[in-house]
Amino acid sequence: MVERREITDQVVQKVAAVYEWLDMQLQDxxxxxxxxxxxGKCCDFETFDHRLYVTPPELTYLAARLDGEKVKAMxxxxxxxxxxxxxSIYDYRxxxxxxxxxKGDKDFQSALSESVLEKFKAICTEFGIPYRYIDxxxxxxSYAES
Ligand code: SF4
Ligand code: SF4
Numbered sequence: 001m002v003e004r005r006e007i008t009d010q011v012v013q014k015v016a017a018v019y020e021w022l023d024m025q026l027q028d029x030x031x032x033x034x035x036x037x038x039x040g041k042c043c044d045f046e047t048f049d050h051r052l053y054v055t056p057p058e059l060t061y062l063a064a065r066l067d068g069e070k071v072k073a074m075x076x077x078x079x080x081x082x083x084x085x086x087x088s089i090y091d092y093r094x095x096x097x098x099x100x101x102x103k104g105d106k107d108f109q110s111a112l113s114e115s116v117l118e119k120f121k122a123i124c125t126e127f128g129i130p131y132r133y134i135d136x137x138x139x140x141x142s143y144a145e146s
Contacts, residue, residue: 008064011127015061018119022098025112032105040085042102045136046077052096052136055120056129059143065092073144074137094136095120 026033042048063071066089072080081089087097095116099109117133124131134142 007127008060011057011060011123011129012064014123014126015057015120018116018123019095019098021119022095022112022116025115026098029108032108033099033101034103036101036103038086040082040087042100043082043087043097044078050100052079052094052100053133054094054096054136054139055117055124055134056132056139057120057123057127058094059139060129062089062092062094063143065089071140071143074140077137079136080140096136 042050045051059071074080079087081087081093087093096113099112099116101109121131123129
């Protein structure tokens with residue numbers, strides 16, 4: 001029987017590959033996904049009037065990359081990883097964070113989002129993880145409590 005730790009490691013590797021693929025798509029379509037200034041404004045969801053949804057494999061990936069540190073809860077409308085403008089988990093940030101750009105092409109972002117979600121759904125199916133498309137606060141809060 002495959003150990004839980006081994007399954008987590010495999011999920012983490014698969015999510016890393018999805019993020020690598022996603023970053024390549026964004027690089028290859030630079031004109032439709034212009035560079036973000038990393039001002040951090042859209043990470044304050046309430047003020048920016050923006051929503052971010054995440055999936056279980058991404059939360060598993062983040063939890064594994066935090067190296068023993070607990071996933072932070074999100075008690076306000078602002079992402080707890082948005083520390084003084086910058087993203088403190090930039091390398092491990094979610095697909096939605098990578099795709100969204102206030103200056104970008106919305107149709108391109110939607111199509112890319114759909115493709116990425118299919119990949120996360122496939123990971124869920126492969127590892128028997130219930131697929132959910134969860135609001136960031138709900139996702140972080142559920143992992144912070146576990
Ligand atoms: S993970 Fe980083 S980029 Fe994504 S919402 Fe939080 S602070 Fe912003
Ligand atoms: S997407 Fe826009 S609002 Fe969000 S960090 Fe980048 S430049 Fe700032």
